[in-house]
Amino acid sequence: MENISQLTEIQPDILRGMADEIRSANINYKTVYGDYQSGGWHTTILYAPDGENNDGLVHDGEAKPTSLVNDLPVTQRFLEELGLEFFTVRIARNDHDSWLWEHRDYVELNEEKKRLRLHVPLISNPDAIMQFPQCKVHMAPGWVWKLDPTVSHAISNTGSATRMHLILDCYVNSTLRHMLNKETLEEDHVQPLPRLNLETHTKLLAQAQHLFSRQGSEKADQYLLKTFHQFDLGTQTSYDLLIDFYRDMGFRSRENYWISEQSTRIYHRGETNTGAPMFNMRGLLFSNPHASKSDLPQFSMFRQILQTCRLYPGLERVYVRGSLARGDADPYSDIDLLCVVAPEQFSSFLKQIDTGIKERHSPLGDAWVDTIVKDFGGVGFVYLLQTDKGLYQLDLYVACRGHPSLDHLNRVPHKQEIFRHDRNEGDNQQLDTLQYRLHSEMVEQEIRRINSIEPSVPRTLTELNVLGFMIKKCMKCGDEFVAGDEFNSWKRCFIKLVRQKFDKQHRDYGFYHVKRLMNEANDHGTLYEDLCAIAHCPLNLNSFKQVNRCAMAFVQxxxxxxxxxxxxxxxxxxxxxEG
Incomplete structure (x- = not known):
C-alpha cells in the first residue's frame, strides 16, 4: 500500500460520462518517452503549468487547463471538484500488446516537494497490469488509485481492449492527505510475481541469445525487458540482465548503452554525455576539518589547494586524510587530500589538476607518482611545495567515482569530507557503479598509463628528494620506525639512480651484484666503497646528512x-x- 492503493470510489455514471466524452473527442495523442516503451502508449495533456500541450512531458508548477479541457466538461468538473493541487494531468492510452518498460518517475524533479500520482482508470481489462518489483496489480475502474511513481514500476496491456486512464500528478495537500487516511487495497487486484531462480535466469539468457542471432538485438532487448513484468528479480533490474547479456557476448557498445539507459530510466533523467563538461560547481566547504589545529600553516595551504581543485570540471568530493583529519597534526605534517572525480572527466581532471598545481602553487620539480598509498581506484601524486612558511609535502590522490577500489575509503579510520559537489541525482552507489562501468576502459587505461610510466633520471631524482624530505620530517617528529623504512626506500632509490648511469640494463636490481659497478664507474672502486658504506649506514641525523650530500654530489x-x-x-x- 505504500506503492499503490485505492483511495476513493467513483460513481459509475460519472465514470461512463468521462469515458464517453473522451472517446468521442477529437484528441491528438502524442507518443512521449518513446525509448521507454514497445509502442502503443500514447498521452495527451489536460492540465499543465503553462496551460499548453507542448512536449507532453510532466513539469512542475501550478497546473492550468489546456484548450482541450473545454471539449471535456464532465472530465473537467470531476477533476476540479476533487480539490487537489495538480501540476500535470494527462490522458494515457495503452493499445493492445503495449509495454512500458521498467522505470521510475519524478527523479528529475525538485526533491523538496511532496508529490503523488493518482490514476483514474476509465477503460480497462484484467490483462492491463501495473508491475512492481515483487507483484503486479490490476487497477480496476471505479476507483481513484494512488501510485508512488518513485518506485520502479512498469505497465503492460496484453488484453484485447484498450486501457485508458486519467493520470493526475499532484502535490500533497490537505485534501489528498484526507484521501490517504482512507486508502485500502483489495487483495483480488494483487498477484505476487514468481522469484527468478538461477535455472530460469540461464534459460532466459539462452533464449535472448537465440533471438539475437535470428531476429536481431531489438527482439532480444524486448524479451529481457519483459522479465520485470514476469518475475521478481530481487536486487536486480531488467537492465542488469541486459548489461550482463551483452557483457558476456563481448558487445561493449550495447553493454554501455544499457548502462546509460539504466542510469537514465531508474536514477535520473539527465542523458549520459561522455563529452559534456560539468558546470554548476556548487560545493560545501567545512571551515575547520580537524577542529583543534586551524592555526597550523597547512590549514590555509590546503584551503588554497582545494580552491585549485574546484576549478576543474568533474570534482565531486574532497577528503582530508592523515594527521590533519585525526586532529594530531603538527607544523611538519603532510597535506593529504583525496579527490573523487566523475568517471567521464577522470582523465581530463588528472591533466588539469597537475597543470593547476604547477601554475598556482609552484612545486619543486615534477610530481612523484605515489605507488605506496592504498589503492582507492585512482592515481596518487606527491608534490613538494616551497612556501614562505617552509617546505611542505602535498599527497594528492585522484580517485574515480564508482571504481570498486574506492570502497576501501570507507575503511579508512580517519578522514574528513571537506567538499561535496551538489549532484541533483543524490548519492546512489549503484548509479555510481554504472557510470564507472560506462567509462571503465578509459579510466583503467589512464591509471595504468600513469602508474607504468617508464622510470627516468628526473623521476628517480624526484623520488629520492621526496623520500629525503620524508625521512627528515619523521626523524624530527621522533618517528624513528617510519623513518627507518623510508631510509631503506631511499637507499634502493639511490642505487637505481646509480644504475641508470652505469648499469641501465639492471636498473631495478637494487644492491644485488653492485660490485659490477666497480668496472663500469672506472674510479678505482670509490663508488663501490661509497655504496657499501651507504648500504650499511645506520640512520641518525648526521649520517643521513652525509649520505644525502653524497647523493647530491653524484647527481651533480x-x-x-x-x-x-x-x-x-x-x-x-x-x-x-641540513637544517
Whole structure:
C-alpha cells in the first residue's frame, strides 16, 4: 500500500460520462518517452503549468487547463471538484500488446516537494497490469488509485481492449492527505510475481541469445525487458540482465548503452554525455576539518589547494586524510587530500589538476607518482611545495567515482569530507557503479598509463628528494620506525639512480651484484666503497646528512644537465635536511 492503493470510489455514471466524452473527442495523442516503451502508449495533456500541450512531458508548477479541457466538461468538473493541487494531468492510452518498460518517475524533479500520482482508470481489462518489483496489480475502474511513481514500476496491456486512464500528478495537500487516511487495497487486484531462480535466469539468457542471432538485438532487448513484468528479480533490474547479456557476448557498445539507459530510466533523467563538461560547481566547504589545529600553516595551504581543485570540471568530493583529519597534526605534517572525480572527466581532471598545481602553487620539480598509498581506484601524486612558511609535502590522490577500489575509503579510520559537489541525482552507489562501468576502459587505461610510466633520471631524482624530505620530517617528529623504512626506500632509490648511469640494463636490481659497478664507474672502486658504506649506514641525523650530500654530489657530477634543471628542488630539500 505504500506503492499503490485505492483511495476513493467513483460513481459509475460519472465514470461512463468521462469515458464517453473522451472517446468521442477529437484528441491528438502524442507518443512521449518513446525509448521507454514497445509502442502503443500514447498521452495527451489536460492540465499543465503553462496551460499548453507542448512536449507532453510532466513539469512542475501550478497546473492550468489546456484548450482541450473545454471539449471535456464532465472530465473537467470531476477533476476540479476533487480539490487537489495538480501540476500535470494527462490522458494515457495503452493499445493492445503495449509495454512500458521498467522505470521510475519524478527523479528529475525538485526533491523538496511532496508529490503523488493518482490514476483514474476509465477503460480497462484484467490483462492491463501495473508491475512492481515483487507483484503486479490490476487497477480496476471505479476507483481513484494512488501510485508512488518513485518506485520502479512498469505497465503492460496484453488484453484485447484498450486501457485508458486519467493520470493526475499532484502535490500533497490537505485534501489528498484526507484521501490517504482512507486508502485500502483489495487483495483480488494483487498477484505476487514468481522469484527468478538461477535455472530460469540461464534459460532466459539462452533464449535472448537465440533471438539475437535470428531476429536481431531489438527482439532480444524486448524479451529481457519483459522479465520485470514476469518475475521478481530481487536486487536486480531488467537492465542488469541486459548489461550482463551483452557483457558476456563481448558487445561493449550495447553493454554501455544499457548502462546509460539504466542510469537514465531508474536514477535520473539527465542523458549520459561522455563529452559534456560539468558546470554548476556548487560545493560545501567545512571551515575547520580537524577542529583543534586551524592555526597550523597547512590549514590555509590546503584551503588554497582545494580552491585549485574546484576549478576543474568533474570534482565531486574532497577528503582530508592523515594527521590533519585525526586532529594530531603538527607544523611538519603532510597535506593529504583525496579527490573523487566523475568517471567521464577522470582523465581530463588528472591533466588539469597537475597543470593547476604547477601554475598556482609552484612545486619543486615534477610530481612523484605515489605507488605506496592504498589503492582507492585512482592515481596518487606527491608534490613538494616551497612556501614562505617552509617546505611542505602535498599527497594528492585522484580517485574515480564508482571504481570498486574506492570502497576501501570507507575503511579508512580517519578522514574528513571537506567538499561535496551538489549532484541533483543524490548519492546512489549503484548509479555510481554504472557510470564507472560506462567509462571503465578509459579510466583503467589512464591509471595504468600513469602508474607504468617508464622510470627516468628526473623521476628517480624526484623520488629520492621526496623520500629525503620524508625521512627528515619523521626523524624530527621522533618517528624513528617510519623513518627507518623510508631510509631503506631511499637507499634502493639511490642505487637505481646509480644504475641508470652505469648499469641501465639492471636498473631495478637494487644492491644485488653492485660490485659490477666497480668496472663500469672506472674510479678505482670509490663508488663501490661509497655504496657499501651507504648500504650499511645506520640512520641518525648526521649520517643521513652525509649520505644525502653524497647523493647530491653524484647527481651533480654524472647528470649535470638534470642537476641544473632540478637544482631548486635539491637545494631546498638539502637545506631542509641540513637544517
Amino acid at each position: 657530477k654524472h647528470f649535470p644537465d638534470i642537476y641544473t634543471q632540478q637544482q631548486d628542488m635539491m637545494e631546498a630539500v638539502t637545506r631542509h635536511i
